[in-house]
Amino acid sequence: MPILPGGGGPMSMVVIGVIVVLALCAFVAFSLLGGGNDGDTDIAQQDFSQPAATEKPLPTRVPPTPAIALGQPSQPTNVTGGGDTWTVMLYQDADDKILEEDLFIDFNEVERIGSSNKVNIVAQMDRYKGGFSGDGNWTGARRYYVTQDNDLERINSQVVGDLGEVNMSDGQTLVDFVTWAVANYPADKYALILSDHGMGWPGGWSDPDPRSSGDRSIPLAAAIGDQLYLMELDQALGEIRATTGIDKFELIGLDACLMSHMEVFNVLQQHARYGVASQETEPALGWAYTSFLNQLVNNPSMNGAGLGAAVVDTYIRDDQRIVDDRARQRFVGSSSGSAAQITRQLESSITLSAVDLSAMPELNAAVNQLALALQGVDQREVAKARSYAQPFTSIFGSDVPPSYIDLGNFAQLAAQETRNPAVTQAGQAVLDALNGAIVAERHGSKKPGATGFSIYFPNSQLYRNPAAGPESYTAIANRFAADSLWDDYLAFHYTGRRFEAGDSQLVAPDRNQPVEAPGAGQITLGPVELSDNVAAPGQPVLMKTVVRGENIGNIYFFAGYLDSQANSIYVADTDFLTSNETRELNGVYYPDWGAGDFNLEFEWEPVVFALDDGQNTVEVLLTPQSYGAAPENAVYTVDGTYTYADGEHRAARLYLSDGELRNVYGFTDDGQTGAPREILPQQGDRFTITETWYDLNSAGRMSTPATQDGGTITFGNGPVTWKLLDAAAGDYVIGFIAEDLDGNRTDSYTQVTVR
Secondary structure, three states: OOOOEOOOOOOOOOOOOOHHHHHHHHHHHHHHHOOOOOOOEEOOOOOOOOOOOOOOOOOOOOOOOOOOOOOOOOOOOOOOOOOOOEEEEEEEEEOOOOOHHHHHHHHHHHHOOOOOOOEEEEEEEEEOOOOOOOHHHOOEEEEEEOOOOOOOOOOOOEEEEEEEOOOOOOHHHHHHHHHHHHHHOOOOEEEEEEEOOEOOOOEEOOOOOOOOOOOOOOHHHHHHOOOEEHHHHHHHHHHHHHHHOOOOEEEEEEEOOOOOEHHHHHHHOOOEEEEEEOOOOOOOOOOOHHHHHHHHHHOOOOOHHHHHHHHHHHOOOOOHHHHOHHHHHHHHOOOOOOHHHHHHHHHOOOEEEEEEHHHHHHHHHHHHHHHHHHOOOOHHHHHHHHHHOOEOOOOOOOOOOOOEEEHHHHHHHHHHHHOOHHHHHHHHHHHHHHHHHEEEEEEOOOOOOOOOOEEEOOOHHHHOOOOOOHHHHHHHOHHHHHHOOHHHHHHHHHHOOOOOOOOOOOOOOOOOOOOOOOOOOOOEEOOOEEOOOEEEOOEOEEEEEEEEOOOEEEEEEEEEEEEOOOOEEEEEEEEEEOOOEEEEEOOEEEEEOOOOOEEEEEEEOOEEEEEEOOOOEEEEOOEEOOOOOOOOOOEEEEEEEEEOOOOOEEEEEEEEEOOEEEEEEEEEEOOOEEEEEEEOOOOOOEEEEEEEEEEEOOOOEEEEEEEEEEEEEEOOOOOOEEEEEEOOOEEEEEEEEEEEOOOOEEEEEEEEEEO
8 A cells, every 4th residue: 555645734645845944954054053964865867056055144243232220110019028029020032023012012911910019010121123113113121110001002101211222132131130120129029031032951032232242162152142041041040149139039931932941940940939931932922911910919929839820821812912802803913713713723832831940859850860761771762762752843943853852752752662661660750750840731732742841852963063962052051961960861872971870070072072873774765666657637656665774763755846957956845654553652643664674655646735825826845743643733834034024034934734824933043043933924024935956966966955035925914825736747856765763864766757
């Protein structure tokens, strides 16, 4: 029987772009990170000359300009000594075109509650110059004492400090804000919520104006520039506590993407009792501030657990841009949809966790035991667990396998794949510790394996790269690396360096030390045989090959249009192929290719996907994000360039599901790398598809991919949908690509004529 695509598409003959996007981002992302694969691939006997994609240099940064705070309100909440007064501090880094309006609306949601006799709410907001023009289009940073009003479109609270332009990515700026807030608004409990782009263990909170450089002694910081890196956040929070005398914050919330990491919560546990963060990217809505602050104002005797649970429970469903009819209409534009419908759509891919940080030592100890147990098993089985664990969006581009994986799901898969009693026992201890740490947790149907905590597990390519490997990881996530054995285990997994329970030094192997990949496999594919050398819509061809090797992770179908005159190949389609045996663990599906050689068959019909904006139809590559998912749950992505109506542009990615566009995410760096954040398309904004072409050298081998702009869709009043088109007539190269558990690929192709 032919093997069907495994991306969960709407038809059995789905052809969707996966591998090509991986190759594209390999060039772009690893131009940034400083490495990459440059091997050639046999594909056809043609010559081709196509300009390669160019690198965009990082901007030059300049030192920040100091700013001076002004006054403060005259009637802050008094400390009662009864433990029921709060000061809630909002650190809103809105100095970004994507985020500015969203954080502005979040501020107005806070105003719908405002401060009370028991709860102070203060904020520092830094706005972007040249983006959202609301509220007089002021720029720079301001401090506010937040008071109640119902207007979601204008800030009416008292300005208590006009700081001018400040660098919100500088830890000292955070120190200045919080020490000012504590001095002027003392309370029994303090909550600090930081909002901006997040990147996971590296940190986040970038600020393009004023420009400043990162610590060039750390490769990742040298590559992407100034951020509020995790070790800097740790230092800033420590300085705040030492200066103000705060024992611990009652709650620290990170209203940003990808921050629910072991590495991050290990820092927060030093400074707070409870924390809230998301494993995955967050929708543009952010948190439901009106709802959870209303609970706090009405019940100020609650502790951080209660507040954290309220943040999680109200997320999305109680947001003012959902429940307020006028705000919802502005949010979704002219698209129809009730509050319940919009909520269901947005909730499908969310994650959010509230954590009791006092439980972190026990969770760290459980992770250490798991690391020690994993040292005693076949590392190929661990690589399989890493490869198939619930993944989350990567800041390192889609050229390498996801490196942010769910801790609990990984522990379960490791036990299932190794069948080792020590690993099973340690994995269960991790799950028990997770349950003890989680106060509240929510995840959508498209993230079925989420358990509340992510952990960093790079493949060998990332591990050996200075910007993503231990040289940066142990410098930025230094507290977790010192407190845990996870960096020791990663070194063992990739270099064989053994470790013991008492080891506490940071482990960053020398750059010259060989890195081995347990997940690598010597995979070969036989020649591709066809049932016919001519195909047409409604007249498919059956493709066959033989697969040999081990550590097979995923297998893909590939189709490319052959431009004979230019000797170039335009990548038209690719897709997951399913194995005969598909395994499942807590809703996460993954293939089981078995042992030994096997025959692979696939029936290909020449059709392609296109996006339709209501006025224009543009052919695209759709990249499946979930193996084996049901059609209605499958998620696909398209990479390209998002251009705002005013002409500003940035790298972006479309997320589509069940035939329609669901989300647009922009990235802080080129090549879909850096911190992601949702963009809300406005009428007149455009998205230009990134096409990928392969050069064919004189030996007929496919070499470095080149990218160019394809068609453009324009956002208007109607939805963006996908449709199937008949593939253009001509010659095509079709075949199979096999990927091992470390992300290495091998391939086999043949030619077919489409009529």
